Amino acid sequence: xxxxxxxxxxxxxxxxxxxxxxxxxxxxxxxxxxxxxxxxxxxxxxxxxxxxxxxxxxxxxxxxxxxxxxxxxxxxxxxxxxxxxxxxxxxxxxxxxxxxxxxxxxxxxxxxxxxxxxxxxxxxxxxxxxxxxxxxxxxxxxxxxxxxxxxxxxxxxxxxxxxxxxxxxxxxxxxxxxxxxxxxxxxxxxxxxxxxxxxxxxxxxxxxxxxxxxxxxxxxxxxxxxxxxxxxxxxxxxxxxxxxxxxxxxxxxxxxxxxxxxxxxxxxxxxxxxxxxxxxxxxxxxxxxxxxxxxxxxxxxxxxxxxxxxxxxxxxxxxxxxxxxxxxxxxxxxxxxxxxxxxxxxxxxxxxxxxxxxxxxxxxxxxxxxxxxxxxxxxxxxxxxxxxxxxxxxxxxxxxxxxxxxxxxxxxxxxxxxxxxxxxxxxxxxxxxxxx
Amino acid sequence: xxxxxxxxxxxxxxxxxxxxxxxxxxxxxxxxxxxxxxxxxxxxxxxxxxxxxxxxxxxxxxxxxxxxxxxxxxxxxxxxxxxxxxxxxxxxxxxxxxxxxxxxxxxxxxxxxxxxxxxxxxxxxxxxxxxxxxxxxxxxxxxxxxxxxxxxxxxxxxxxxxxxxxxxxxxxxxxxxxxxxxxxxxxxxxxxxxxxxxxxxxxxxxxxxxxxxxxxxxxxxxxxxxxxxxxxxxxxxxxxxxxxxxxxxxxxxxxxxxxxxxxxxxxxxxxxxxxxxxxxxxxxxxxxxxxxxxxxxxxxxxxxxxxxxxxxxxxxxxxxxxxxxxxxxxxxxxxxxxxxxxxxxxxxxxxxxxxxxxxxxxxxxxxxxxxxxxxxxxxxxxxxxxxxxxxxxxxxxxxxxxxxxxxxxxxxxxxxxxxxxxxxxxxxxxxxxxxx
Numbered sequence: 001x002x003x004x005x006x007x008x009x010x011x012x013x014x015x016x017x018x019x020x021x022x023x024x025x026x027x028x029x030x031x032x033x034x035x036x037x038x039x040x041x042x043x044x045x046x047x048x049x050x051x052x053x054x055x056x057x058x059x060x061x062x063x064x065x066x067x068x069x070x071x072x073x074x075x076x077x078x079x080x081x082x083x084x085x086x087x088x089x090x091x092x093x094x095x096x097x098x099x100x101x102x103x104x105x106x107x108x109x110x111x112x113x114x115x116x117x118x119x120x121x122x123x124x125x126x127x128x129x130x131x132x133x134x135x136x137x138x139x140x141x142x143x144x145x146x147x148x149x150x151x152x153x154x155x156x157x158x159x160x161x162x163x164x165x166x167x168x169x170x171x172x173x174x175x176x177x178x179x180x181x182x183x184x185x186x187x188x189x190x191x192x193x194x195x196x197x198x199x200x201x202x203x204x205x206x207x208x209x210x211x212x213x214x215x216x217x218x219x220x221x222x223x224x225x226x227x228x229x230x231x232x233x234x235x236x237x238x239x240x241x242x243x244x245x246x247x248x249x250x251x252x253x254x255x256x257x258x259x260x261x262x263x264x265x266x267x268x269x270x271x272x273x274x275x276x277x278x279x280x281x282x283x284x285x286x287x288x289x290x291x292x293x294x295x296x297x298x299x300x301x302x303x304x305x306x307x308x309x310x311x312x313x314x315x316x317x318x319x320x321x322x323x324x325x326x327x328x329x330x331x332x333x334x335x336x337x338x339x340x341x342x343x344x345x346x347x348x349x350x351x352x353x354x355x356x357x358x359x360x361x362x363x364x365x366x367x368x369x370x371x372x373x374x375x376x377x378x379x380x381x382x383x384x385x386x387x388x389x390x391x392x393x394x395x396x397x398x399x400x401x402x403x404x405x406x407x408x409x410x411x412x413x414x415x416x417x418x419x420x421x422x423x424x425x426x427x428x429x430x431x432x433x434x435x436x
Numbered sequence: 437x438x439x440x441x442x443x444x445x446x447x448x449x450x451x452x453x454x455x456x457x458x459x460x461x462x463x464x465x466x467x468x469x470x471x472x473x474x475x476x477x478x479x480x481x482x483x484x485x486x487x488x489x490x491x492x493x494x495x496x497x498x499x500x501x502x503x504x505x506x507x508x509x510x511x512x513x514x515x516x517x518x519x520x521x522x523x524x525x526x527x528x529x530x531x532x533x534x535x536x537x538x539x540x541x542x543x544x545x546x547x548x549x550x551x552x553x554x555x556x557x558x559x560x561x562x563x564x565x566x567x568x569x570x571x572x573x574x575x576x577x578x579x580x581x582x583x584x585x586x587x588x589x590x591x592x593x594x595x596x597x598x599x600x601x602x603x604x605x606x607x608x609x610x611x612x613x614x615x616x617x618x619x620x621x622x623x624x625x626x627x628x629x630x631x632x633x634x635x636x637x638x639x640x641x642x643x644x645x646x647x648x649x650x651x652x653x654x655x656x657x658x659x660x661x662x663x664x665x666x667x668x669x670x671x672x673x674x675x676x677x678x679x680x681x682x683x684x685x686x687x688x689x690x691x692x693x694x695x696x697x698x699x700x701x702x703x704x705x706x707x708x709x710x711x712x713x714x715x716x717x718x719x720x721x722x723x724x725x726x727x728x729x730x731x732x733x734x735x736x737x738x739x740x741x742x743x744x745x746x747x748x749x750x751x752x753x754x755x756x757x758x759x760x761x762x763x764x765x766x767x768x769x770x771x772x773x774x775x776x777x778x779x780x781x782x783x784x785x786x787x788x789x790x791x792x793x794x795x796x797x798x799x800x801x802x803x804x805x806x807x808x809x810x811x812x813x814x815x816x817x818x819x820x821x822x823x824x825x826x827x828x829x830x831x832x833x834x835x836x837x838x839x840x841x842x843x844x845x846x847x848x849x850x851x852x853x854x855x856x857x858x859x860x861x862x863x864x865x866x867x868x869x870x871x872x
Contacts, residue, residue, distance in 0.1 A: 157833050254770075317609070318610035
């Protein structure tokens with residue numbers, strides 16, 4: 001990525017100051033949800049608002065001006081909470097005020113037909129002429145919790161957990177669904193980019209930028225269709241060597257194609273073509289949002305995996321069988337324990353328990369969770385075992401008593417990742433938390 | 437199903453009284469978790485316990501006897517929280533006390549090798565001789581919330597929501613994972629049967645019984661491997677004509693096969709063979725537990741669907757595209773709106789919105805949710821549209837304001853099912869509930 005483009009994107013995600021054009025003091029209005037989001041993210045720079053009807057006053061603590069030209073200083077990021085037909089003039093004014101980036105929520109562009117496409121092209125022209133990068137239009141905006149930036153309208157008043165997972169979503173609504181799932185799973189966010197109609201920021205630019213972003217460890221994509229396919233696949237191939245790229249692709253159905261076209265103006269190809277192209281580019285295609293979020297969580301928290309050998313530790317066979325299927329269907333290998341390790345395991349596993357992988361230590365391991373620690377230590381000592389996964393199903397209302405800290409310590413000692421599948425539902429977990 | 441077998445199973449799921457053999461007053465013991473479960477389910481009949489060390493007293497309010505032979509009356513359901521090597525004698529004593537059904541939690545049978553298999557055969561002989569049906573061994577037990585029966589050890593103190601979804605799971609651990617997911621999704625349970633080693637109760641008998649069970653509207657199976665395949669598929673084919681059978685099948689991986697064999701003693705066939713056999717038997721195979729639970733929730737709540745035409749209503753295109761994919765991949769059809777209905781839709785849908793299916797009414801429908809009601813009424817009026825699905829993504833912290841009651845009323849008026857995909861995460865939903 002060229003240095004000047006990277007600097008522009010840095011201004012978009014780490015702006016010194018922001019202006020919300022169309023900010024409103026009236027709850028229920030988009031301009032209110034937006035300024036609520038911006039002011040609640042923990043942003044440390046100056047926040048300005050633009051709205052003639054509140055000029056001279058403040059909206060949610062941010063000083064308000066009648067027009068963009070009245071702003072008292074140059075502003076790096078403009079967030080436009082105004083209708084589509086006012087965007088072009090506003091963008092020209094923002095350029096005069098030194099804008100580097102713009103977020104455009106409004107629909108009414110390419111997705112609506114020829115007239116909207118004309119308007120979108122005019123906006124692109126303004127942006128490109130002045131070196132402004134646009135997120136949107138027809139999108140939910142962007143988030144960078146590491147910089148306290150919440151330039152959306154869908155999460156007013158919510159402070160996201162900082163983390164290593166970046167999300168690039170074509171759909172604003174699906175952005176919300178993915179982030180809801182991340183909140184449930186306590187997954188930290190590096191950046192959200194709801195790219196919408198992609199005026200001059202597409203998947204390829206975002207993947208390239210996030211590939212070099214130190215805060216991002218895993219990149220998640222929600223794709224409805226790809227326009228500049230060659231650029232996308234070449235960039236993905238390059239970046240997937242550095243960090244994992246996960247994707248959930250929708251829009252394969254005939255009816256989806258019509259909607260995807262009228263939505264952000266792109267056409268998806270046949271499922272098979274996409275699947276193989278994504279695989280060749282090193283992109284891991286997941287089956288649904290929850291699976292993508294779970295995978296991202298694991299990959300963002302673990303050390304890199306140095307091989308395909310897995311050990312599975314359990315107190316209940318059924319869930320271990322599910323994990324075995326998953327390991328093997330993803331190209332992993334449930335490795336045999338060595339003769340020496342079988343001997344070591346037989347020293348402490350319960351009677352009737354077989355020293356094979358997956359290792360089922362029955363209800364004994366539920367009552368005595370140190371069996372997990374001992375067996376993890378044995379399993380990870382084996383050179384051809386590169387990752388371990390323990391599964392544990394708490395009884396309803398049980399106090400949290402899996403020795404997660406010690407489990408992680410053993411994994412760190414071996415410099416290998418270890419996963420814990422703690423199979424409580426959300427409600428059950430909450431009960432556990434409430435009890436403990 | 438023969439009358440006598442049905443009556444025996446009725447005693448198992450609707451017993452007049454129960455005895456917990458091995459009940460314990462010591463927290464942490466299986467016998468304590470079991471009696472805690474039994475006494476917290478709301479069971480209206482008498483509960484007895486058997487344990488020499490508490491004889492003459494009570495355990496969690498239930499009178500305790502030194503031996504099964506000391507019980508003061510005939511008992512229909514015996515729950516054995518004792519080790520495997522004491523089951524045979526206990527079962528013989530239970531037969532003398534009129535037992536109709538038994539739950540055996542202990543492992544140590546067929547799954548451990550030849551010796552255990554001998555023991556399991558002896559237990560089968562005792563049970564069959566005395567007309568006793570056994571759930572297990574090597575299982576998590578059974579639940580029937582409609583009868584206040586919680587004969588498990590994994591949900592002590594928890595009262596399940598009554599409902600129409602039955603779960604038959606080979607794995608006790610996976611039973612827990614499925615029920616946790618049902619609790620999260622607020623899905624009511626008709627019966628849980630953790631069948632374990634299947635001494636004389638297998639999938640086929642349970643499917644047959646649940647097919648005629650008035651409390652059960654949908655049957656969910658977790659399968660690791662099927663032994664009596666012909667019986668299973670013939671029964672499933674018969675029952676799936678009456679009510680939906682859903683399945684999640686694990687154990688396809690090479691390593692899973694070894695574990696499944698050592699677990700409940702069955703071997704799974706190749707994935708393709710199973711998939712086509714299940715499809716022919718009318719069993720819907722799902723990809724994971726959450727998908728099975730979501731599908732069961734929908735099917736247990738909705739009127740039967742009379743055809744394959746679907747309408748999709750949305751304020752955000754991305755999620756609607758996901759739903760379109762799902763409809764079409766399952767053999768459904770996203771039907772075109774009729775010319776007359778397009779005219780009706782154009783009277784109220786927002787400017788730029790296209791009167792096509794999926795119907796995207798943009799953020800306007802988020803702000804004015806009556807657009808969902810108007811468009812549902814139009815869509816369901818069309819004879820070739822048999823089901824509608826609305827998706828709605830609340831903003832973080834938004835008060836619950838989707839008009840679900842009115843939405844359901846319109847569906848009832850048309851005698852067609854309508855689904856609402858309310859795409860908040862659990863945490864987000866909780867926040868909404870807390871606010872409202």
